[in-house]
Amino acid sequence: xxxALTSLIAVFATLAGSTLTFVFQRHIARQTERxxxxxxxxxxxxxxxxxxxxxxxxxxxxxxxxWHLEQADPRSPQFVSAREASYQRRADATAAxxxxxxxxxxxxxxxxxxxxxxxxxxxxxxxxxxDRERRGEKARLALDRFLYDASPQVH
Numbered sequence: 008x009x010x011a012l013t014s015l016i017a018v019f020a021t022l023a024g025s026t027l028t029f030v031f032q033r034h035i036a037r038q039t040e041r042x043x044x045x046x047x048x049x050x051x052x053x054x055x056x057x058x059x060x061x062x063x064x065x066x067x068x069x070x071x072x073x074w075h076l077e078q079a080d081p082r083s084p085q086f087v088s089a090r091e092a093s094y095q096r097r098a099d100a101t102a103a104x105x106x107x108x109x110x111x112x113x114x115x116x117x118x119x120x121x122x123x124x125x126x127x128x129x130x131x132x133x134x135x136x137x138d139r140e141r142r143g144e145k146a147r148l149a150l151d152r153f154l155y156d157a158s159p160q161v162h
Contacts, residue, residue: 048110049161055110056157059103059120060150063127066096067146070130074139077131093131100124111160119156123149 073093076086107120126146133139 052110052157053161055103055106056154056161059100059107060154062096062100062103063123063150063153066093066100066124067127067130067143067150069093069096070127070146071139071143073131074133097124097128100127111157113156113160116153116156116160119149119153123153125149 069089069092073086073089076083076089080086101124104120104124108117111117111120123146126142126149130139130142130146133142
């Protein structure tokens with residue numbers, strides 16, 4: 008009877024140990040998966056937000072170039088080329104904005120990013136140099152606002 012009871016206890020202890028091991032391993036696997044997912048999201052946000060900032064900066068520069076060349080000679084091949092380049096930079100910035108919208112969990116950040124793109128798009132319609140500078144500064148500050156609002160998601 009003693010041997011049977013000892014065997015029964017050993018079997019029960021083995022089953023309990025196996026069950027606990029399974030439960031702990033499953034818990035650790037889920038934690039690891041959540042951690043990996045959060046790391047991937049963090050990495051994608053850093054990439055998306057920095058790509059948006061870079062493409063928006065290029066777009067702002069192209070808008071300034073376009074404005075200056077239009078003031079010099081709106082019929083020149085340089086102006087036509089600058090205008091086409093600004094269209095391409097806007098397309099690039101819009102694509103980067105779409106990625107921001109997809110990766111962001113904050114609707115306010117989406118609005119701020121859109122406002123930054125809109126501010127940059129208005130540079131080329133400036134009436135004079137002072138207006139262009141004001142619009143350029145507005146676009147720069149809008150990008151700074153986006154970066155400030157995006158930073159909590161990547162820290």
